[in-house]
Amino acid sequence: MVLANRNLVTIDDLSNAEIEAVFSLADEMSDAMDEQFGICQGKIMASLFFEPSTRTRLSFEAAMHRLGGRVISAVDIGATSLAKGESIADMARVVGSYADIIVIRHPWEGAAKVVADYAGIPVINAGDGSHEHPTQTLCDLYTIKKERQTIKGLKIALWGDLKHGRTAHSLTYALARFGATILFRPGPGLEIPEYVISKLNTEYDGELTRYEALDQTAKGGIFPLNAIYITPSSPHQLAMMPDISIQVELKTGVDAIYITRLQKERLPTTAKEQELKEDYPVVDKKLLSKKEFKKTLVMHPLPRVDELAYELDADPRSMYFKQAAQGVPVRMALTALLLGTKEISIPREEAAPFPKREYPTYRRDFGVRCSNPKCVAIQETETKYIKPEFQIVNDQPLTLRCAYCEHEVQPQYIASSDWHEGRLENKKYHSADSHWVRKIKSENLIIFDSESEAEAHGFKPSCYVRGRR
Numbered sequence: 001m002v003l004a005n006r007n008l009v010t011i012d013d014l015s016n017a018e019i020e021a022v023f024s025l026a027d028e029m030s031d032a033m034d035e036q037f038g039i040c041q042g043k044i045m046a047s048l049f050f051e052p053s054t055r056t057r058l059s060f061e062a063a064m065h066r067l068g069g070r071v072i073s074a075v076d077i078g079a080t081s082l083a084k085g086e087s088i089a090d091m092a093r094v095v096g097s098y099a100d101i102i103v104i105r106h107p108w109e110g111a112a113k114v115v116a117d118y119a120g121i122p123v124i125n126a127g128d129g130s131h132e133h134p135t136q137t138l139c140d141l142y143t144i145k146k147e148r149q150t151i152k153g154l155k156i157a158l159w160g161d162l163k164h165g166r167t168a169h170s171l172t173y174a175l176a177r178f179g180a181t182i183l184f185r186p187g188p189g190l191e192i193p194e195y196v197i198s199k200l201n202t203e204y205d206g207e208l209t210r211y212e213a214l215d216q217t218a219k220g221g222i223f224p225l226n227a228i229y230i231t232p233s234s235p236h237q238l239a240m241m242p243d244i245s246i247q248v249e250l251k252t253g254v255d256a257i258y259i260t261r262l263q264k265e266r267l268p269t270t271a272k273e274q275e276l277k278e279d280y281p282v283v284d285k286k287l288l289s290k291k292e293f294k295k296t297l298v299m300h301p302l303p304r305v306d307e308l309a310y311e312l313d314a315d316p317r318s319m320y321f322k323q324a325a326q327g328v329p330v331r332m333a334l335t336a337l338l339l340g341t342k343e344i345s346i347p348r349e350e351a352a353p354f355p356k357r358e359y360p361t362y363r364r365d366f367g368v369r370c371s372n373p374k375c376v377a378i379q380e381t382e383t384k385y386i387k388p389e390f391q392i393v394n395d396q397p398l399t400l401r402c403a404y405c406e407h408e409v410q411p412q413y414i415a416s417s418d419w420h421e422g423r424l425e426n427k428k429y430h431s432a433d434s435h436w437v438r439k440i441k442s443e444n445l446i447i448f449d450s451e452s453e454a455e456a457h458g459f460k461p462s463c464y465v466r467g468r469r
């Protein structure tokens with residue numbers, strides 16, 4: 001396996017063995033930083049940051065400089081032709097002809113995939129809206145591994161804004177793949193999104209136990225949490241334990257707390273920020289004085305606001321500045337591997353713990369569209385060339401995962417493009433929960449959001465439309 005010319009759009013673009021290989025090279029490079037100059041000589045990195053960044057942008061640029069490469073950059077959409085209505089695809093094609101690798105941060109979810117689809121050179125997602133931030137996850141995993149040597153079997157708590165925090169989403173997938181137990185403790189109303197939970201269930205086969213009564217757990221227990229995810233690779237007593245026993249189990253210690261800030265820039269205009277701040281989890285000296293946090297690593301992707309006390313900065317358990325510093329060797333290793341200027345042997349995994357699932361693809365320029373308002377695929381400048389594309393991850397109920405932002409939809413109506421005997425009067429649509437969902441071949445499947453849309457395309461309701469039988 002080689003990494004040259006590959007993209008890193010989601011953390012799942014790298015296998016566990018490939019992630020370990022990036023870490024080995026990062027170790028090698030950080031041990032001899034001054035010897036890396038020249039590895040990327042003659043190469044150009046395009047650093048496109050259309051949202052604020054300190055760590056990701058500057059550590060990527062520092063990484064490229066340390067490798068002897070050069071950097072061209074754009075840090076404001078308003079200073080690029082995107083502001084004139086240029087599409088992301090056109091921008092990607094053009095930048096792909098100027099540079100050898102692109103690092104992109106963009107507010108739209110799925111934007112990095114579009115750049116990867118059109119640039120023709122390796123593309124690294126440096127954060128696409130609330131969706132993913134895979135290189136932050138590499139820094140996070142690298143830090144945990146350096147401190148604990150392994151990730152498998154660790155109990156890792158994810159706290160804070162788990163709804164909008166892209167670092168939490170990428171890290172959740174990676175922890176599941178590496179066999180950690182994840183303890184979710186979101187701020188009220190900031191729970192991990194359903195599409196992330198769904199992917200945990202469909203891709204990693206783990207078991208998620210929810211705790212509806214968060215307040216009760218918070219009051220009665222030592223460790224407030226609203227859900228626990230346990231991977232099948234590490235069968236764990238917790239899976240069988242009722243609430244009270246989980247609290248007892250947690251007394252044996254939590255390996256890491258990963259706290260994130262409230263992502264106020266992603267809140268809808270109707271959100272009441274002050275209310276979300278009340279009961280928002282805070283990590284401070286008082287919390288860490290409890291026995292169960294005696295050896296807990298304190299992690300944060302940074303920037304922090306009010307959720308992580310400055311009084312912890314000198315505490316040996318605090319890892320957040322190490323996470324940020326390790327961004328340079330980790331991103332040096334990744335950049336050199338994707339550019340193919342460095343190779344490293346990557347053992348073929350005997351049995352990948354969670355092999356990538358293949359799903360039928362649904363792709364049409366009419367019918368169902370992604371319902372996520374932040375998805376790149378539904379933005380005005382992009383709909384001229386992006387056809388809505390989904391993976392059909394389930395047929396009972398019919399569930400589509402957007403190929404760009406991974407949000408899921410469960411549309412209600414289906415039809416076949418191969419209508420019976422080709423006769424127009426047989427052009428019928430059906431309920432998605434009827435037997436037709438398995439009868440229609442995937443290449444003929446048409447999926448509608450609404451009856452009016454099906455009718456606008458000339459389809460009439462069949463007797464298999466709910467409420468019309």
Ligand code: CP
Nearest residue numbers: 053054055056301302
């Ligand atoms: N962790 C992180 O992505 O930081 P920046 O936003 O400063 O890049």
